[in-house]
Amino acid sequence: MQLLIDIIKNNDPKNNAIKRVAIDTLYSIGAFCGKEMTHRRDEVLAILDECRADKFQPIRSSAQDAIRLLKDIPSKATKAKP
Numbered sequence: 001m002q003l004l005i006d007i008i009k010n011n012d013p014k015n016n017a018i019k020r021v022a023i024d025t026l027y028s029i030g031a032f033c034g035k036e037m038t039h040r041r042d043e044v045l046a047i048l049d050e051c052r053a054d055k056f057q058p059i060r061s062s063a064q065d066a067i068r069l070l071k072d073i074p075s076k077a078t079k080a081k082p
Helices: 002-009 013-032 041-051 057-071 076-080
Strands: none
Touching: 002 013, 002 041, 013 041, 013 057, 041 057
């Protein structure tokens, strides 16, 4: 997952397609393995939130979709509460 985060953080305009694929991959991981993302959920949401202002529209759209999905996954802090 760290590799995907690093790709998303990279602001090289030549990598816009790769960045979008990384966001879509995080979405897929969240959709199928949501519990596995609990420990990194807040970090990933913060990074995706930055992508909502990206110049490349498909990145903004993918980030919005991933944010909506990941907000439904409980964070580690939320999960620890009784």
